[in-house]
Amino acid sequence: MWTGDTMTNAYELIVNILTAIGVYDQIYNLFEIFGMAYVLKILIVSVLIAVLFAFVLVTVMFLTWMERKVVALVQVRYGPMVTGPRGLLQPVMDGIKLIGKEDIIPAKADRWIFTLAPFIVFVPALLIFIPIPFGNSLIISDLRVGLLYIIAISAVSPIAVLLAGWASNNKYSLLGAMRAVAQDISYTIPLALAAIAVVIFTGSLSTVDIVNAQGDYWFGIIPKWFIFLQPIGFVLFLIASIAELGRIPFDFQESESELVAGFFTEYSGMKFAMFFLAEYAHLFAVSGIVVTLFLGGWNGPVIPFIPVQITSLVYFLIKTYAVIFFTMWLRDTVPRMRIDQLLNIGWKIMVPLALLNLLVAGFLVTAGVI
């Protein structure tokens, strides 16, 4: 058995497991003979990243199924039922169908940028997962500026949306892209300000430090999650991240009744699938970030005889799916807003409220109340 507290990331976890089995030294010596010990580290980290991305993609496929099932639940229908048990293999069939479709590029489109845009959307959506702690020591890299990294990487996707809308050479695409970027830019500010209020309490941008700061209990029973210290920050962060995702009630970039499908109107086949996958990967990532910042991350009651890595992963996934279910529920319940209402709420209510929240947080920490 290994002790769970000494490891900081998944690479060290793998090394410890291999050492416990007793094969690590042999593998290490094998690489040492050729003087390439660092190749082994690169190899292990690459495999870990591949496992993470595979996990994210499988989750994304599951989420498309879950979304349909939740809509069906709200509307008192069955949803997909035919392929697999309770329609669980529906995403696989959708994938096969999309791969088989013809890849159409409009005649007047800018071919290079039209092809490049789905990739610029898709790659950051996967890269966000690098500093998200899925469990105790289940993290690819505990960056010292993890939160800044997450905000910076998600700031890249508006460019791709703008490029996709422009390259399609279609007025609906361009309008959708313009709306998407206006929305993204105005809601990044309350999002970042709400996250900074949490950073004031922890004094660190590292996601692992933020999770560890929420491990204690008040009076031995109430968990010290930041949702109790930062209720306004939590609500602001959740609303801003749903707006960043572009989901109902904030889905102006693809509002079907006005803009056909927004910036990906002209896309078909695998490129369309990439936009779709990126959207759900973003949903998963954002829910994970909400859990990490406000809902205690992977913290939960310790269960004896089970390694803390497994229990913490289960706690993290339960919390994340609760947040995902909430966004899906919201999507099925609330009608779409208007674009002017959205921008008014963003700039006139959410930004001042986030600044006030930041001020109160700073005052509480400086005065030593918490």
Add this chain to the structure above:
Amino acid sequence: MVDTVFLIISIFTIFSSIMVILSKKIVHSAVYLAGSLIGTAGLFILLKAEFVAWVQVLVYVGAVVTLILFTIMLTGKGEDEHAN
């Protein structure tokens, strides 16, 4: 190994920077500008300056390039066939 990575990132950054001024379409220039700024962020990471690197991505790629693209799309009417 750091030297090799430095070489790759430098070539990428210089190539992007040159293509910014050689591109015929102004939107392509903006895309190459984003590439060259991301390359610069990579150089900062090689110097172990993570904070500066991600602020570079956030401010320059996330805000400045988006602003440039916005401006091009809102004002570029009639300059080339793709401008809307």
